[in-house]
Amino acid sequence: MAVVCPECDNPLEIDTDDIEEGDIIQCDECGTDLEVVSSDPLQLAAVDEEGYDDEDDDFSGDDDDEEDDE
Numbered sequence: 001m002a003v004v005c006p007e008c009d010n011p012l013e014i015d016t017d018d019i020e021e022g023d024i025i026q027c028d029e030c031g032t033d034l035e036v037v038s039s040d041p042l043q044l045a046a047v048d049e050e051g052y053d054d055e056d057d058d059f060s061g062d063d064d065d066e067e068d069d070e
Contacts, residue, residue, distance in 0.1 A: 003042050007032040016042060 001016050010029035016039060019025070023036045024047065034044040 001042050003044060005030060005032060005034065006044060007046050012044075014042065016040075 001014055003012050003014060004010065005012055005027040008027060008030040010027055012025075012027065014025065019036050019039065021036050021039050025034050025036065025044070026032070027034060033047050035047045037043050037045045
């Protein structure tokens with residue numbers, strides 16, 4: 001089955017009979033590690049050392065950005 005890398009849009013040909021949810025594959029174009037988050041339909045998510053690479057999550061607890069609110 002064909003799917004694109006979520007990081008570089010490189011088309012990847014993946015045999016769905018050889019993978020299952022939770023497997024990690026690597027994009028041969030950009031080298032990003034991709035986790036199979038769903039096998040039907042096939043969906044991939046980029047992962048980093050700590051898990052999914054989700055730029056929207058900020059768990060630092062740093063509220064310095066909100067000091068200007070009055």
